[in-house]
Amino acid sequence: MEPKKPKNVFQQGAISSEFIGNSIAKHQTKTSIGAHNIFLGQVRADVIDNKTVAAIEYTAYDDMANAKFHEIRESAFEKFDLTCMHIYHSLGTVKAGEICLFVFVSSPRRKVVFKALEFIVEAIKADVPVFGKEIFEDETHQWKVNS
Amino acid sequence: MEISIKYFGQIAxxxxxxxxxxxxxxxxxxxxxxxxxxxxxxxxHKDFQVAQNQELVSEDTKITGETIALLPPFSGG
Known part of the structure; x- marks a missing residue:
């Protein structure tokens, strides 16, 4: 399958489990697929200096981010034998415990999807201009840094 | 020349x-x-990278009048 033009990667707010479930269901008609792999990024209630993270507020340089998501997509299709691939990332406020990143890869064979998913998630973390503001329960904040 | 500069996250x-x-x-x-x-x-006091026309550039890159953006450390996902 040819790599497609990027869909809109960004969603306002958290990514619901219903949305994730529906995405899986939509692939039942694609019967050349033998293996899916899914990464779900969840907002962690980190405790920093006795203050607990209640939510992360995401902003992005949208145009550049979409271009980077597209590049990551293209290079993933080039490197791995994928049938399809979907990326969704939240913008705006996502509460602790909610999902902010959903990456879904599918292939005829399992070994491919393990490698592809790690490649894609690491590339997103390193190359896409998204910025997370960690909001504490007392409404102060600090800026998240990916480790 | 007039250039547009965008600021994000803690830079904004x-x-x-x-x-x-x-x-x-x-x-x-x-x-x-x-x-x-x-x-x-x-x-x-801030850590950031510079993008010109949506590509990261270095300090000796020539300014061509495209959109410039100051990007703090990425923290998606």
């Missing part, structure tokens, strides 16, 4: 605006940064 907290247009007569990124550092003193 320092500048207090998300975007502005400035008249720039220098040549490269380092000269532009001099202008911005003198305008926003607290920028020097």
């Amino acid at each position: 907290e320092v500048t207090q605006i998300n975007e502005e247009y400035i008249e720039f007569s220098g040549h490269d990124v380092s000269e532009l940064l001099c202008v911005l550092h003198s305008k926003y003193e607290n920028l020097k």
Whole structure:
């Protein structure tokens, strides 16, 4: 399958489990697929200096981010034998415990999807201009840094 | 030339605006940064990268009049 033009990667707010479930269901008609792999990024209630993270507020340089998501997509299709691939990332406020990143890869064979998913998630973390503001329960904040 | 500069995340907290247009007569990124550092003193305490036309550039990259963006460390996912 040819790599497609990027869909809109960004969603306002958290990514619901219903949305994730529906995405899986939509692939039942694609019967050349033998293996899916899914990464779900969840907002962690980190405790920093006795203050607990209640939510992360995401902003992005949208145009550049979409271009980077597209590049990551293209290079993933080039490197791995994928049938399809979907990326969704939240913008705006996502509460602790909610999902902010959903990456879904599918292939005829399992070994491919393990490698592809790690490649894609690491590339997103390193190359896409998204910025997370960690909001504490007392409404102060600090800026998240990916480790 | 007039260039558009976008600020994101904690950089936008320092500048207090998300975007502005400035008249720039220098040549490269380092000269532009001099202008911005003198305008926003607290920028020097911040870690950021510069993008021109949505690509990351280095300090000696020539400013061509495209959109410039100051990007703090990425923290998606």
